[in-house]
Amino acid sequence: KQEVTQIPAALSVPEGENLVLNCSFTDSAIYNLQWFRQDPGKGLTSLLLIQSSQREQTSGRLNASLDKSSGRSTLYIAASQPGDSATYLCAVKYGGATNKLIFGTGTLLAVQP
Amino acid sequence: EPEVTQTPSHQVTQMGQEVILRCVPISNHLYFYWYRQILGQKVEFLVSFYNNEISEKSEIFDDQFSVERPDGSNFTLKIRSTKLEDSAMYFCASRLITDTQYFGPGTRLTVL
Numbered sequence: 001k002q003e004v005t006q007i008p009a010a011l012s013v014p015e016g017e018n019l020v021l022n023c024s025f026t027d028s029a030i031y032n033l034q035w036f037r038q039d040p041g042k043g044l045t046s047l048l049l050i051q052s053s054q055r056e057q058t059s060g061r062l063n064a065s066l067d068k069s070s071g072r073s074t075l076y077i078a079a080s081q082p083g084d085s086a087t088y089l090c091a092v093k094y095g096g097a098t099n100k101l102i103f104g105t106g107t108l109l110a111v112q113p
Numbered sequence: 114e115p116e117v118t119q120t121p122s123h124q125v126t127q128m129g130q131e132v133i134l135r136c137v138p139i140s141n142h143l144y145f146y147w148y149r150q151i152l153g154q155k156v157e158f159l160v161s162f163y164n165n166e167i168s169e170k171s172e173i174f175d176d177q178f179s180v181e182r183p184d185g186s187n188f189t190l191k192i193r194s195t196k197l198e199d200s201a202m203y204f205c206a207s208r209l210i211t212d213t214q215y216f217g218p219g220t221r222l223t224v225l
Contacts, residue, residue: 031212032212034212034213034214036216041221042218042219043117043119043204043216043217043218043219044156044204044206044216045216046213046214046215046216049212049213051212089156091156093212098169099144099146099161099163099168099169100146100158100161100169100171101148101156101158101214102158103155103156103157104155105154105155106155
């Protein structure tokens, strides 16, 4: 069964710290992986999409890496700010005819001022 | 920046009633999706829609659910006879050719 896991479930860091969020997937035959941010009671904001052929993608203070062979992706956030506090979700799209994203359970991040 | 919109933001209904959740995808997008998130659980795929037909659906998407694109801008999810377990946040998403799916703010459905 294709599953996506995120560790840790929750993380609290002081402002300014660099941090890494982890995402693991059981089937390495992925097509792409997308990282999202979800604020309480709100929708999902796409942060980065990384294709299976790529090793990493960067946007501002965010950097996502992908290691298909080990079934892992990481989201690195540099110089964290209180405004980064949210739940971060990773979602995997597998190849073939499927369109759906398979989501992880998320990491709840709190950045303390 | 274009965005996906959803109405209503919150819908309260009685068990057994029909509900229609509405979405306006980003203009010119071609692929449309519904996902749901039960409180405290993962976001789950329900259905994808392309070229005016369902292209894929999950086991959750049974005969009680249907989707429609009645005109060039709206995309709807209908639940014919709601159950308590249908209470969830329902998200609409759309994409063009590129793979990034853009999500709306969601509709919180509460079934009493």
